[in-house]
Amino acid sequence: xxxxxxxxxxxxxxxxxxxxxxxxxxxxxxxxxxxxxxxxxxxxxxxxxxxxxxxxxxxxxxxxxxxxxxxxxxxxxxxxxxxxxxxxxxxxxxxxxxxxxxxxxxxxxxxxxxxxxxxxxxxxxxxxxxxxxxxxxxxxxxxxxxxxxxxxxx
Amino acid sequence: xxxxxxxxxxxxxxxxxxxxxxxxxxxxxxxxxxxxxxxxxxxxxxxxxxxxxxxxxxxxxxxxxxxxxxxxxxxxxxxxxxxxxxxxxxxxxxxxxxxxxx
Numbered sequence: 001x002x003x004x005x006x007x008x009x010x011x012x013x014x015x016x017x018x019x020x021x022x023x024x025x026x027x028x029x030x031x032x033x034x035x036x037x038x039x040x041x042x043x044x045x046x047x048x049x050x051x052x053x054x055x056x057x058x059x060x061x062x063x064x065x066x067x068x069x070x071x072x073x074x075x076x077x078x079x080x081x082x083x084x085x086x087x088x089x090x091x092x093x094x095x096x097x098x099x100x101x102x103x104x105x106x107x108x109x110x111x112x113x114x115x116x117x118x119x120x121x122x123x124x125x126x127x128x129x130x131x132x133x134x135x136x137x138x139x140x141x142x143x144x145x146x147x148x149x150x151x152x153x154x
Numbered sequence: 155x156x157x158x159x160x161x162x163x164x165x166x167x168x169x170x171x172x173x174x175x176x177x178x179x180x181x182x183x184x185x186x187x188x189x190x191x192x193x194x195x196x197x198x199x200x201x202x203x204x205x206x207x208x209x210x211x212x213x214x215x216x217x218x219x220x221x222x223x224x225x226x227x228x229x230x231x232x233x234x235x236x237x238x239x240x241x242x243x244x245x246x247x248x249x250x251x252x253x254x255x256x
Contacts, residue, residue, distance in 0.1 A: 016212045022222075026215050026234065050212065069214055070235040146210070 001062060001141070002121060002154075003096065003111035005054035007047040008147025010105060018046050027053075027071040035078065047107050048085065048100055052076045055111035056089035056096040058142055063094075063113075086118075106149050122154040170255060176244045183220045187213040199241040214238075221247060227254060 018024060024033050024046075032049050039045035053074040060074075061067055078087040085100040089111065099118045100109040110121050121141075126132065131150045135143070140152035171179075181197050188194055188207040203209045203217070218229050218237060227250035229237070236242045 012212070015210060016216070020216070020219065022219055023215055026218060026231075054211065067238065068235040069211070069238055070231060071215075072231055073235075 001059045001113060002117075003055035003058035004109065004123070004142045004144050004151055004153040005051040005058070005111075006106055006108045006125065006144045006146050006149045006151040007051050008106050008149050009043070009047060011147030012047055013043070018043075029072060029075055032076055044102060044107070048078075048102065048109070049076050051100060051107050051109040052078075052087055052089050052098045052111070054144075055098060055109045055142075056091065059096055059111055059113060060091055060094065106146075108144075108149075108151055110153055124152045124154075126150040126152075170251060171248075173244055173248065176247050177240060179224060180221070180240060180243060180247070183224060184209065184217055187217060197240060199239075199244065201240040203238055203240075203243075225251060227251060 024036065028036065028049060035049065036042050036045045050071075053071050053076060056074055073091055075090045076087055077090075078085060085102065087098045087100070089096045089098060094113075096111045096113055097115040097118055098109050098111045100107060106125075108123070108125060110118060110123060112118050112121065126135075126149070128148045128150075135150070135152055138152070138154075140154055142153050144151045177197070177199070181194070184197075184203065184207060185194060187209045190207050193201065193206045193208075197207075201207065203214060204211065209217070214237070218234050221227070221243070222229055225247055227247065229246065229250070233246045233250075237246060
């Protein structure tokens with residue numbers, strides 16, 4: 001089972017004001033809020049953590065059948081590397097492994113229940129207006145769409 | 155002789171909002187976060203914020219904060235977890251208003 005989530009940073013900027021009072025407190029744990037407040041680029045950290053939570057939730061939701069809005073119950077840990085950002089997201093007794101790609105225009109995270117699976121995931125990202133209309137026929141393992149971007153994983 | 159004592163708490167008690175009034179107020183709150191004109195026009199108890207109104211999940215937080223401000227209530231994490239539909243949200247708002255009034 002795969003998860004993936006893309007955040008169009010341009011759209012996120014106008015769509016969400018995470019500096020709004022109490023906003024971060026509803027979504028992020030104390031540790032995550034510390035990562036944000038100490039980050040060199042806090043905007044990037046907010047959406048990195050958010051895409052990690054979303055991509056892990058997409059697996060959790062399909063696995064358990066539970067549908068809820070409890071972002072704070074998804075706990076992120078980040079293990080930064082030179083060229084890629086790996087992390088884990090834990091919820092209840094499950095842990096999901098994530099790998100994120102931060103670009104100027106977007107942040108994309110893939111998630112899998114087993115760490116080694118991350119290396120086998122094939123990612124395709126389309127920018128509008130070049131979204132293929134028939135992408136569903138290709139049977140992607142997970143679909144994420146935000147703003148200009150459509151991200152498919154196999 | 156009948157003695158009626160009006161305690162301040164009784165006197166200033168808010169008139170509870172009924173379900174329709176809560177849904178109406180909720181509609182005003184969610185409108186700015188959805189572009190689904192037809193789904194917004196037909197909003198009812200069965201409306202799902204994500205599937206029907208296509209609201210971005212990051213904006214669900216804004217809706218929860220707007221609800222807290224508008225109704226002067228506090229939404230705990232367990233309540234927020236259920237707030238994906240108009241029905242669940244209306245029930246939570248009604249419960250919190252009742253708790254505040256009592």
